Every structure is written in structure tokens, then in C-alpha cells.
Amino acid sequence: MKLLLAEDTADLNRALTAILAHEGYAVDSVFDGEDALLHIQTDSYDVIILDIMMPKMDGITVLRSARNLNILTPVLLLTAKSEIDDRVDGLDAGADDYLTKPFSMKELLARVRALTRRGTSYHPDDIRYRDASLRSESFELVCENTVRLSVKEFELLQTFMLNPGRTIETSFLIGHIWNGEPEATPDTVNLYVSFLRRKLRSVSSQIEISGDEEQGYVLE
């Protein structure tokens, strides 16, 4: 189990990292919001713990950006005070749970355990980009013609269609689409991108996926 911890108070960050590591989690710890978002975009985690008040970028903005990228990893927010507005904003931005400081380590660990039991769910809506649409109920790719995608192809294309024009790293795709499965390699990603390229052509869509496993991929 891999966790990302974003907490700017150095002592608390160190203490939480040590305790979580002691519990057997692999922990990446960062001290500001920008660094947190960078880690979220390039790596993959089972749970993300975000402090709200952080330099450079606050936790809620980080959370919103992650959800916009269709990253559905469970997020636990740490709020400095029991401000109702903070909690409401956080939950509305897509947090799964929150914890008000000061909290007991026992409770933090229990909440992390609860979140790791929760699976991530699909983006529920149909997505349209340029001439193509992707139907999440039926996994159909529709343009002039229709083909039905496999689960991995669907998740991959969904990630691209929600982030057009943005370069997506191979490591990110292995982490999020293949959940870091040991059999999944950059070649796997490349093959699945090739499947999608051909299937986009077969429905006569103008959408193209450029790039390769080294540079990452961009939907255009």
C-alpha cells in the first residue's frame, strides 16, 4: 500500500511519516501543494492525505485538480480547525473523508485503513471530445461507426479524453490504469495506445493520440 502525505508542518510530517511507515505503508511525504500535485500526476497511490492549509497551493485546490484529471484515489483531508466551510468545500471538491486537528494517531490509522478498503469508481458520465463519444454504460466508442472497448482500453481512452492536449506520463498510466500490476510495462501501455489508435481510425474519428512510451502521450 502506497500513501502520499502532504503536510507542511515539518514535525507533524515527520511523525506521521514514521508512524505510517511503521504500519507497513510506503509513504511519499511532501511539504507543499504544488509538490503534492506533481506526485499525484506522475505516481499512483492507494490513499492521499492532504493538509488544507499549505504553501504554494492549498489542499482543496490540489484535490480539485486531481479530480479534474479523473484521478479517483481516496483522499483524506486534514483540517487545521473545525471550520465547517473547510469541511464542506473539501467534501464537495471530492474528498472521501476528513480529520480535524488535533487528532489521535489511532483514528488517523483507522481512517486510512477504511479508505484503502474502498475501491475507486468510474467517471459516470458519457464523454465527448471533438467528433467522438465514449459511453461509460456500454464501453462503446462512437463516431461514424461503433466499436466496443475492453475495460483497460476504455479506462485509458477515458483518461485521455478527460485531459485533451495534456501530456500523460507512461508511469502515471501504469499506476492508474494497471494499478501498478507487475506484468504491466511501458510496452503494455504502448500496445494499448496502438489498439486505441486503430479503433479511433476504424470509427473514422479525427482524434489522434501522439507520443510514445518515453515522452508520454497526448490526445489531440
Added chain:
Amino acid sequence: MENSIYGTHRPELERDMAWLEKEVGKIRGELKNTLGMDPIEHILARIKTEESMREKCRRNGLPETPESALVTIHDAIGLRIVCAFVDDIYAIRNRIRALPDVTVVLEKDYIRHAKPNGYRSYHMILQLSDGHYAEIQLRTISMDTWAALEHHMKYKQDTGPQTGLIIHELKRCADELASTDLSMQTIRDMIQDANAEQTDPISDQKNRS
């Protein structure tokens, strides 16, 4: 067969069909050399039976005459070419277009634009040098499998309340099979690229240096 719907033209039709089969056989041999594998799984050739040609005339409100069977209707001669991969269909199509003494009268790409029920196939109507027509259908093994089941379904209209469900599910199967065909094609391309790289002396040198 005094009263054949084909009149006295049946021997010509048989000659035409044999000629077409021979030409497609040549195309197959050439592609086998360039691809390193046989692009064709099997070929079916037939002259439409008396009964089904007469039935087709009646269905289309045409008199049951040689004129209807040979001039108005274009599939007295039929060739179905079943390929392993999608790209092979288009490779063979291109070579059929280039055949001597053949005019392509009509082409319908039901692969690019599948019929609403999910049917996929590439249809060509040819006119041969003696004026007779022939229909060629090109499809992959999975398109052929699907069409066989769908054909079977058509003659069992008594499926009752399940009909809607069956039609919907057959369409889903067609779209899944099409997707699998494309995946298989992509994998074949990958294997061929890998083979080409291995035998390419330039990339060999690069690998060595």
C-alpha cells in the same frame, strides 16, 4: 434444365466463376509472398440456385426471366472471401479493382459503416468482360461467424418477447468482435515490425555500435 431462370447462360456463368476463382487465387499467392502468410482463410463460390434466384425475383417484384436474373440482379455469381485480418480485406479489394477486363460497378463498405444490426462486410459488384455480373463479399473470420449466426436468427422469427434482447445482444457481439479484429490486426503489425527490425541491416548496425 429447359426452363432455367438463367436461360442458356449457365455454362457462361460457370466459366466466369471459375475465372474469378483463378484470379483471386493468383492474388492470394502474391499476397502470401509479400505478407509471409496466407491472407485468405477460405473462399466460397456459388451460382445462386434456381429456387433462391426465383424467390429473389418475386421478392423484388421482377418477372422470373433471364433478364431479371442476369441484368437486373447482380449476384447470380457470388464469391465470399474470408480473410484472417481486416487489412487483408482492403489489400485484396485493391487488387480486385486492378483486375484486367473487370469493371467495378458498385462498392459498399459495411466495415467502415456497419449496418445498424452490426453486420460488417465489404461488398463489390463486378461486371466481367462478357457482361455478366458477380458479387464479391470480403470479410474476416469473426465477421463471417457473426453473419452465420445472424442469418440463422433471421429464419427463427418466433423468438417472441426475447427478439429485442437478441437483436441488441447480437449488435453488441458484432461491435466486440470488430474490436477484437482490430486488436489482432494491431498485434500482427507489431510482430511484423519486430521481424522487419530484426532483418533490417541498418538497424542491425545501429544495435551493434
